Amino acid sequence: MTRTSVARLLPLAASVLLAAWPGPAMAVEGAGVPHLDGRELGVLWVLPFAGILLSIALLPLMAPGLWHHHFGKIAAAWALAFLLPFAAVFGVDLAAYELAHTVLLEYIPFIVLLTALFTVAGGVRIAGSLVGTPLANTLGLALGTALASLMGTTGASMLLIRPLLRANEHRKHKVHTVVFFIFLVSNVGGSLTPLGDPPLFLGFLKGVDFFWPTVHLLAPMGFLAACLLAIYFVLDVWLHTRDPGKHPLIEGVHEREPVRIEGAVNLLLLVAIVGAVLLSGVWHPGVGVTIYHVPVPLETIVSQFLLIGITLLSLRLTSKKSRSLNAFSWGPILEVAKLFAAIFLTIIPAIAILKAGTDGALGGIIAAVNEGGRPNPAAYFWATGLLSSFLDNAPTYLIFFNTAGGDAQVLMTDLSVTLAAISAGAVFMGANSYIGNAPNFMVKAIAEERGVAMPSFFGYLLWSFGILVPLFVLVTLIFFR
Numbered sequence: 001m002t003r004t005s006v007a008r009l010l011p012l013a014a015s016v017l018l019a020a021w022p023g024p025a026m027a028v029e030g031a032g033v034p035h036l037d038g039r040e041l042g043v044l045w046v047l048p049f050a051g052i053l054l055s056i057a058l059l060p061l062m063a064p065g066l067w068h069h070h071f072g073k074i075a076a077a078w079a080l081a082f083l084l085p086f087a088a089v090f091g092v093d094l095a096a097y098e099l100a101h102t103v104l105l106e107y108i109p110f111i112v113l114l115t116a117l118f119t120v121a122g123g124v125r126i127a128g129s130l131v132g133t134p135l136a137n138t139l140g141l142a143l144g145t146a147l148a149s150l151m152g153t154t155g156a157s158m159l160l161i162r163p164l165l166r167a168n169e170h171r172k173h174k175v176h177t178v179v180f181f182i183f184l185v186s187n188v189g190g191s192l193t194p195l196g197d198p199p200l201f202l203g204f205l206k207g208v209d210f211f212w213p214t215v216h217l218l219a220p221m222g223f224l225a226a227c228l229l230a231i232y233f234v235l236d237v238w239l240h241t242r243d244p245g246k247h248p249l250i251e252g253v254h255e256r257e258p259v260r261i262e263g264a265v266n267l268l269l270l271v272a273i274v275g276a277v278l279l280s281g282v283w284h285p286g287v288g289v290t291i292y293h294v295p296v297p298l299e300t301i302v303s304q305f306l307l308i309g310i311t312l313l314s315l316r317l318t319s320k321k322s323r324s325l326n327a328f329s330w331g332p333i334l335e336v337a338k339l340f341a342a343i344f345l346t347i348i349p350a351i352a353i354l355k356a357g358t359d360g361a362l363g364g365i366i367a368a369v370n371e372g373g374r375p376n377p378a379a380y381f382w383a384t385g386l387l388s389s390f391l392d393n394a395p396t397y398l399i400f401f402n403t404a405g406g407d408a409q410v411l412m413t414d415l416s417v418t419l420a421a422i423s424a425g426a427v428f429m430g431a432n433s434y435i436g437n438a439p440n441f442m443v444k445a446i447a448e449e450r451g452v453a454m455p456s457f458f459g460y461l462l463w464s465f466g467i468l469v470p471l472f473v474l475v476t477l478i479f480f481r
Contacts, residue, residue, distance in 0.1 A: 048081045049082070049350055076341075082349070121266070122158065131170075134236040137177055140167070143160070144156050145189035150196075212419075216416060354395075384397065394426075396426060433460065
C-alpha cells in the first residue's frame, strides 16, 4: 500500500469508527436552535483533531512530497472524518449549525484578520543595511516583544519577521532565531494588554479592566522575556562565533546604506486594523443577521468589511516592486487557511467536552484546578497553558475563567493571582507548539519560504519543552504558588 493510500485511508477509518460510536440525539436550545451537549461526547470524537495534528507532525517527515502537494486535501479529509459521522450520529441540523457557527463566528473572522495583518505588514519593507549580529538580533526580539502588546502578536510577528530573516540571510545558523522569535514576539510579548492576544481581549469583554493585565502580568512576563532574551543572546553569540557568515557589508563589498522604511502608509493601516478589532469589542448595536440559527452581530460584519477594505487599500497603495523585494507571496497565508479550516472544525468536540466541565469526558482536568473549594493558581496556570498549547487559547481561557467563578470583579481582586495564572497560561504556553497561537504557523511558513529549514512539529516541541517548560516551572514557583 502506498503512502498516498495510507494518508487517504486514515481519515476514512476514523470516519467509520466515529459513525459506529453511539451518541445522543441533539438537544434543542431556545426556539429550535440546535445545541451540542458536551457531556454526551466520548473522547473518541477528538480523534479527527488528533489526526490532523499528527498529519502536520509526521507527514512532512515521512512523506514530504505527498504533504507538500496534497496537504489541503489531507486536511479536508480529516475535517470530513469529523463532520460526516457527526451528521450521521447527531443529525444534519446540528452538524450544519456547528459548521455555520464555526465558519461565521470563528474561522472567517480569524482568516480575515490574519489576511489583513499578513498583507499590510507584508507591505512594510525596512530597506538599507541590516546585519544580524547577536546584539542586533537580541534588540530586535526585545522590540518585537514590546510591540506585541500594542499591535497584537500577529501584527508584530508579520511586521518584523521578514526584516529579521533578511538581516540574517548571511548566517548559516538562523533556526534558533526564528524559534525564539515565536517564543517572544508571537506569544509572550502579547500578555500586557487586551490588544496583545485574543484570550485577554475576551477577558476585557467579560469585564476585566483594560490595564489589569499590564499591572498583574508585567512581572511574570518581564521575568520570562528577560530569561529568554538572555538565553538567546548567549546561544546566538556561540553560534555566531562558530560561523558568522559572509555578509557583503561585513566583507566590505557593499557600502553601508541608511535604514529606511518603504510602504510606511501600511503602518497607519496597522493602526486601522487595531481600531477595527477594537470596534467589534466595544460597539454593540444589538442588531445583526441570523444565518441558519447563527446570529452574526452587526459589529462583526462591519469589522470584517473594514478589514477587507484595509487589505485592498494596502494592495493598492503599496508598490509591487516593494512587495517583491520583501519576498511577499500568498503561499504562507494559503497554507494557514487550509490547515486551520480543518483544525477549527475538528476542534469542535474538544471544546464542547471542556465546556461540559466536570461532567465531560475531560472533567478530571477541570476538577484538578481546585483544592478544597479554592482555586489553585499553579494548577490553573498549567491546565490552561497545556490545553492552550494545542487547542484554541481563547475559548480555553474562557472555560477556566468561568471555572474560577466567572465574576470579573472578584477575579481581579480576591482571586487576582488565579486570574493572572489563567491569563499567563493562555498567552505564554501558546508558544509550546506550532498551532498554539495563530502567528506561530505563519512565522514558520514565511521562514520556510525564505529557505530556513524549520524544525518539524515534534522538533519544535523539543525546543519548547527543553527551554520553555523549565522556565514555566520557575514562573510557577515565583508567581503562582
